Amino acid sequence: MPALSGATALPLLGHASQDDLLDVCRRAARAARRQRRPVLASWATRLRHVDPIALWSHGRVHTDRSLLWQSAWDRGSLVALGTAHDLTAHGDSRIPATRKSWERLLHDSVTGGHPGDDLPTGQGPLLVGGFSFAAADAAAAAESPATPLPEALMWVPALQVRGSAALYPMAELRLNAVVHPDDDPEQTAKSLVHLAEQCVPEETATRADGTPPPSRTSPAFRDLPPAEQWKDLVGQAVDRIRSGAFEKVVLAREVTVTTDVPFDLPAALERLRRTYPDATLFAVGHGARTFIGATPEYLVRLSGGNVHALGLAGTAPRGATAGLDAELEKQLTDSAKIQHEHDVVVRVLVDALHPTCAHVEAGSGPTVLKLANVQHLATVVEGRGIRPGLGILHFVERLHPTPALGGHPREESLGWLKQNEGLERGWYGGTIGWTDTSGQGEFAVAIRCALVRDNTASLYAGCGIVADSDPQEEYEETLAKLRPMRQALGLE
Numbered sequence: 411m412p413a414l415s416g417a418t419a420l421p422l423l424g425h426a427s428q429d430d431l432l433d434v435c436r437r438a439a440r441a442a443r444r445q446r447r448p449v450l451a452s453w454a455t456r457l458r459h460v461d462p463i464a465l466w467s468h469g470r471v472h473t474d475r476s477l478l479w480q481s482a483w484d485r486g487s488l489v490a491l492g493t494a495h496d497l498t499a500h501g502d503s504r505i506p507a508t509r510k511s512w513e514r515l516l517h518d519s520v521t522g523g524h525p526g527d528d529l530p531t532g533q534g535p536l537l538v539g540g541f542s543f544a545a546a547d548a549a550a551a552a553e554s555p556a557t558p559l560p561e562a563l564m565w566v567p568a569l570q571v572r573g574s575a576a577l578y579p580m581a582e583l584r585l586n587a588v589v590h591p592d593d594d595p596e597q598t599a600k601s602l603v604h605l606a607e608q609c610v611p612e613e614t615a616t617r618a619d620g621t622p623p624p625s626r627t628s629p630a631f632r633d634l635p636p637a638e639q640w641k642d643l644v645g646q647a648v649d650r651i652r653s654g655a656f657e658k659v660v661l662a663r664e665v666t667v668t669t670d671v672p673f674d675l676p677a678a679l680e681r682l683r684r685t686y687p688d689a690t691l692f693a694v695g696h697g698a699r700t701f702i703g704a705t706p707e708y709l710v711r712l713s714g715g716n717v718h719a720l721g722l723a724g725t726a727p728r729g730a731t732a733g734l735d736a737e738l739e740k741q742l743t744d745s746a747k748i749q750h751e752h753d754v755v756v757r758v759l760v761d762a763l764h765p766t767c768a769h770v771e772a773g774s775g776p777t778v779l780k781l782a783n784v785q786h787l788a789t790v791v792e793g794r795g796i797r798p799g800l801g802i803l804h805f806v807e808r809l810h811p812t813p814a815l816g817g818h819p820r821e822e823s824l825g826w827l828k829q830n831e832g833l834e835r836g837w838y839g840g841t842i843g844w845t846d847t848s849g850q851g852e853f854a855v856a857i858r859c860a861l862v863r864d865n866t867a868s869l870y871a872g873c874g875i876v877a878d879s880d881p882q883e884e885y886e887e888t889l890a891k892l893r894p895m896r897q898a899l900g901l902e
Contacts, residue, residue: 423606427455427523431585431602434522435595441518442591450495450515450566451598452535454525454584459573460611462487463683466693467676469609475565476695477538478679479844481852482688483711485575488844490538491609492568495588497537502545504562505810509803512537515566515588516847525582533846535586539564540694540842540856543811543835544824558699558861559837569605583610629901634664635832641881643830644873650826651877658754659817659826662833662872663888667901672864675700678898685782686894690854692842701837703859704894706781709841710809711852712802717767717793719805721756721776722855723814723874724748724787727890728780739778739785747878752776752787754876755813758820759791762808768795783893801849806841815839815855815872836861838870860895869895 423431431453438451466478469491477490495515499507521534542561566586573581585602589595635643640663647659675693682704683691689704707722726742729735742748756772763770771794776787816839817823838861843853861868871891873884896902 423455423603428599428603430522432596432599434520435587435589435599435602437522438520438587438589439591439593439595439598441520442589442593445518446591448495448515448588448590450519450535450586451589452519452521452584452586453602454521454523454582456524456577456580457571457583457610459577459579459581460489460571462489462571462573463676463679463691465489465571465609465611466491466679468611469569470695472605472608473568474695474697475567476693477567477844478691478693479538479842479852480683480691482690482706483708483852487571487573488536488538489571490536490565490567490569490844492605494535494566494568494586497562497564497566498560499562500546501561504545505541505803505807508537508541508562508564509801509807512564512803512845519847523584525584533848533850535566535584536570536844536846536851537564537566538570538844540837540853541806541810541840542837543815543839543856544828558863559694559696559701563694563696568602569609571610629667629669632666634666637885641885644875644879644881644884646830647826647875648877648879648881651875656822656826657818658751658813658874658876659823660813660815660839660872660874661827661831661884662835662838662870664833664838665869665871665892667867667869667899669865669901673862673867673899675702675862678702678900681898682894685897686858688779688781689858692854692856692859694837694842699861699863701842701856701859701861703856704898705854705857705859706779706786707814707855707857709812709843709853709855710802710805712796712805713850715794715796717763717796717802717805719759719763719791719793719809719812721752721759721772721789721791721812721814722779722786723752723755724776725873725887725891726785728783728785735780735785739780742778742785742787743776747876748787749776750878751874751876752789754818756789756791758813758818759809763791763793763805766797766800766804766808767793769793784890802843802845802851802853803849806843806853810841810853811839812855814874815857817874835870839872858891858894860899862899867895867899 470476845851871888
C-alpha cells in the first residue's frame with residue numbers, strides 16, 4: 411500500500427506507519443458505509459516521552475480544544491489535542507446522556523497500530539473533558555446561552571499522547587477520527603498526519619520553561635461577592651443549618667483580575683507542578699479560554715476492578731516552622747467542627763458506593779494531606795467487587811457533586827446555594843478527567859483553579875459551612891485557597 415500522497419513522513423510517522431493508519435481509516439469507512447452510521451477509527455504508535463506541559467504548550471496553538479492532565483496518583487500524563495468527536499448533553503441528565511453516547515460510539519470501532527500495551531489504565535481511544543458544578547437552569551440558559559465553558563464538554567481527541575512510569579522513556583501517540591459513510595479515508599488519514607506534524611515538537615526531549623511568571627503591574631481585582639457580603643452569607647448559612655434546614659453547605663467566592671499583559675499559562679502550570687507535586691495538574695482549552703488548576707482532590711478513580719473516592723474536607727494553614735505546623739495540624743485533627751464537616755463527606759461517599767459494590771470500606775480515620783500552603787483531612791473510600799457493566803461515568807453520576815463542594819443533604823443544600831450564592835461557578839467544583847473504552851479512568855474535583863482569557867482571570871475558592879462556622883475564619887480560609895493560583899499567575 412503506497413504512503414499517503416503529498417504527505418511528509420515524520421520520524422514517528424514514516425511510510426509504514428502512514429500505510430497502517432490509512433488501512434485503519436479505510437476499514438472504518440467500509441464499516442461506516444455498511445452500517446450507515448459513523449464509526450470510530452483509532453491508530454497508535456510509540457514515540458519518545460515528551461514533557462506534557464511542553465507538548466500541550468506547543469500543540470494547543472494549532473487547535474481550538476486541548477487538555478493537559480498529569481495525575482497525582484500514578485504520575486501518568488495525558489495530552490489531548492484537537493477533536494475527533496464531541497459528545498454534547500445538557501441538564502441534570504448530562505452525565506448519563508454522555509455515557510450512553512460514548513457506549514454507542516464504541517460499537518464496532520476500528521483500531522490498529524502499535525499501542526502502548528504497558529499502560530496500566532487508559533487503553534485505546536479516550537473520552538476526555540469535564541462537567542460543570544451544576545446543570546444550567548433552562549430559563550437562564552435561554553436568556554444567556556453563551557457560557558465560558560459548556561455544562562458538559564466531553565470529546566474524543568484527534569490526537570492523544572499518554573505517558574506512564576511503565577512506558578517511560580516512551581509514550582503512546584494515538585490518532586482518532588470518526589469516519590462517516592461518505593468520508594474519503596485517504597483525506598481523513600492525511601488530516602491526522604498533518605495534525606501530528608503540527609502538534610508534536612521535533613525535539614521530543616523539550617521540557618517546559620520553569621521560569622516563574624513575572625509579577626503583574628497594577629492588577630485590578632474584584633471580589634464576587636464583596637468580602638463583607640460573602641461573610642454575611644456565611645452567617646445566613648449558619649442560621650439555616652442551626653434551624654435544621656440542612657447539615658452542611660459549601661459557599662464559593664470568585665476573584666476576577668485584569669492585568670496589563672496576557673498570562674503565561676505554560677509557565678503558570680510549570681510553577682504549579684513544581685510547587686504542588688502531590689496535586690493533579692490540569693488545563694482545558696476551549697476556544698479563547700483555558701481552565702487551569704492543580705487539585706488535591708479526586709472525585710473517583712476506577713482501575714483493576716476497584717473504585718476509589720476521596721473524602722477531602724477540613725482545612726488549616728501550614729506553619730512557618732515545624733513546631734507551628736505541628737500545632738496547626740493538631741488543631742485541625744482535634745477540631746470537632748472540622749471532624750464533623752469531614753465525616754459528612756465520608757458518610758455520603760460510602761453510602762453512594764454501597765449499591766454498586768460488593769464491599770465498601772473507608773479508611774479507619776482521616777489522614778492529614780499536607781500541601782505547600784494548606785493541610786486537609788483526607789479519607790480514602792474504596793469499593794471492591796463492582797457490579798458488572800458499570801464504568802467510571804456511572805460513578806461520576808452517583809458522586810458528583812460531593813458534599814465537599816455542594817453540601818448535605820444534597821437537594822436542600824444545593825437548592826439554598828442556587829437561591830443565595832449569587833455566583834455562576836461554571837466548572838469550579840465540577841469534575842474533569844477521562845475514561846477509556848473499558849470504563850476505567852480518573853476524574854478530579856476542579857478546585858484550586860482559574861478560568862483565563864488573555865489578560866483576565868477568574869479565581870475560585872470555597873469553604874464548607876457547618877453549625878459552628880465563623881464568617882471571618884471562613885473568609886481567611888478562602889484567601890489561603892486562592893493563593894496557589896495567585897502565585898502561579900504571578901499575582902503575588
